[in-house]
Amino acid sequence: MADTVQEFVFNLTFPFTRTLGSTLSTFSSALAQGQIIGVRTGGRVIAPPLEYDPDTAADTGTDWVRVGPKGTVSTWTWVPEPTNLHPLDHAFGFAFITLDGADTPMIHLVDAGSESAMSAGMRVEAKFKAPGDCVGRIDDIIAFVPAADPSLSEGAGEPFEAPEENDITEMDAYCDLTYVDNASPTTTMWAKALMEGRLIGQKCPQCARTIVGPRGMCSVCAIELDESHVIEVADRGVVSNFTIVTPVQYHGQTETEPFVRCSIMLEGADAVIAQQEILDIPASEVRVGMHVECVWAPESERSVEDIDNRSRGSGGDAILGWRLTGEPDEPAELYLDRMM
């Protein structure tokens, strides 16, 4: 085990375009015009509106009601240090705010200046982005602020006439999360061996199978394997399976041409090493049963910086790929069912 544990920081980011459906489309289209609405269902006004009555599961229908822009805080908290996902970059409150004309609260920010300005019962009003910046998303309201005039909102509780067709039917959403993983003992052993130009496996003392790359356990016997079970395996073997990936240009895809990823059964091993690249031949010529050998990166150029727990068994930048040895192919049927 290494003296210091390698950590990996990775960011999980993916954009979504969500379709809104009729209820949320109506809400969003009105919001973009600076009007907050709720829906009357089961004798109460739910704002922001939901598609189904939470009590009865009945369709909430189209009895729209104008609510706000002022409302009353019923419960609140204070965020002294906002995260990157919060819309404001300075301390602010979150609150349950029952808008004038509504019977249920909505959750939103309160930009109150200081924690001491917050209280249950405080009157607040919505502060919108500039009209040109509103896209019909809940954060079109930058935050609620203490109401200058605590009197009831004008027009709150009155019916809202929805247009025949809504302007806004979709919403951009995103996921942006940062993770910090650390290399497990087995990942650390694997990465260290790669830097030395060696492939290692772990031999199970119970079933005698050799698993590559190390997993820290025998996945047949369900027993723990450690450093004492490590054995060296050959850097040559037979292609046991492959797929040709035709890249779709999704967000983050850097490949443009079809490419092969294959599984290789190494000599002396009982489990395949997966997701390997074949060099020198076109994708269409890759076959199950081919003898291949590892092409190592020159020692000075090897890197295992991207070998984390998620990519165990990958060669990182230590292995350039695999090339044909020229030996005659093995019968494919001996290899096709070898998965592990």
Place this chain on the structure above:
Amino acid sequence: MAPTENDIAIVGFAQTAPDRRTQLTEADLVLHATRAVMADIGLDKSEIGFTVSGSCDYLSGQAFSFVQNTDAYGMVPAINESHVEMDGAWALYEAFVRLLQGDIDVAMAVGVGKNSNSDPSTLYTIEFDPYYLTPLGTDTWSLAAMQARALLESGKATERDFAEVVVRNRANAKSNPYAQVSGDFSIDELLAADYVRNPLRLHDLPPTTDQAAAIILARGKRAYDLCDRPAWITGIDHRIEAHLPTVRKDITTSVSTRLAAEGAGAGKAPIEVAEVHAPFGFQELIVAESLGLDASTEINPSGGALASHAVMVAGIIRIGEAANQITKNGKNRTLAHATSGPCLQQNLVCVMEGDQ
């Protein structure tokens, strides 16, 4: 009791030592927990008819982590396996239902979570309503804090009451060898700390933990092969409320907990020990009231979820601890509670009894 073929008991429970930051993977943690529970009761993996786990990819940030975790089961030859993206307590519920089919007599439920990879102040934004809450960065601490504030405003509790829950659980945790957080604290000392989310302070928040736990269930007389005094599950139920906390009528109480407790028959006889899953300390007050517990019930002798809180594991540990009270500590009737979602959205209640 003389068990019928439809009676199901907990016969084994093991957990890994909770860790603020483990170097192990989730699969490693699963292996350690499942090996420990099988060794403890002398069970071979070939005797397990059904295996089910609860975990969540988003915690460790690894896609299909639950598939890699199955390496730890030894799936050659193929096993009967399932997974829930929920706390292991709900995996246990599935195992219970699976055993009721009557064709197998032993099942294993697992919970695993490597929580230290992610940031709890941002991660759970993606758990919430994607239209009304996620774009605001609404975080789980803020939602819990607003529930706590509502409880204060209702007059049902004070900030001293919140601190008392923490003091009591941390003191109880001293005798729990699997506690990550424990010790003697005073209420005044705790109340002197700054707010993280008013009115919650750091000690009111769940610890961040990497951990796994495994429970073995057995049906009918098979239970006695594996355990001298099985913890028979006499009732288990779970209920869920609306995902938007704002449309619940009163977040200072837990309707779903009350209904689950009724469904599990909690009130039919006194409860000696209850293990309550309250990620935020003050939530213990809401759950205890909704369960209908009174002073005769000892709550959280383990230190509860404030002693360790791996999301996906803390609930099944409550069940394991409450079962241990029967299998190892001579108690006759105990209750375990597990929760999931913001502001106690979903709740499970499991009532267990020992032979008398």
